[in-house]
Amino acid sequence: MSLINTEVKPFTAQAYHQGEFITASEADLQGKWSVVFFYPADFTFVCPTELGDLADNYAEFQRLGVEIYSVSTDSHFTHKAWHDTSDTIGKIQYPMIADPTGAITRNFDVMIEEDGMADRGTFVIDPSGKIQIVEITAGGIGRNASELLRKIKAAQYVAAHPNEVCPAKWEEGEATLAPSLDLVGKI
Secondary structure (H helix, E strand, O other): OOOOHHHHHHOEEEEOOOOOOEEEEEHHOOOOOEEEEEEOOOOOOOOHHHHHHHHHHHHEEEHHHHHEEEEEEOOOOHHHHHHHHOOOHHHHOEEEEEEOOOOHHHHHHOEEEEEEEEOOOEEEEOOOOEEEEEOOOEOOOOOHHHHHHHHHHHHHHHOOOOOOOOOOOOOOOOOOOOOOOOHHOOO
């Protein structure tokens, strides 16, 4: 079953954020656009490149009113240790959610049960708490923050303009489509 347009299931978890341990929950996702970004594990290889890419583009996510929440099955203590010892991870300003029981990871259907780790899953949640974008990639395939930003801009545009859709490779400011009988077979 697809998670598109489903509400985020309730959760409560510890997170590491800006030098402190905090509690995060699904309530934090309400009222704004959010990215829940699952990755397999701290102190690995592809994961820090992805989280660093998000950190490098964090100001643009914030400009769009988007908060990022990274999630792995590591503990909040491990997130802090990684943040304190890695220059790349040390740049992170967004919350790093700990999911050592795997409950959140299972809620989003990205748990690799035999490994106890998450798939590379990206979920964009709208202000009402509904999932609008789902992307899951194999462990060896890193994601791209610039492409994620493009998709979020498209999702925000469509949410604000319900009678329009964004075609492939749409970029902010480009023409959109207004689905109608007149377009059938003409594109």
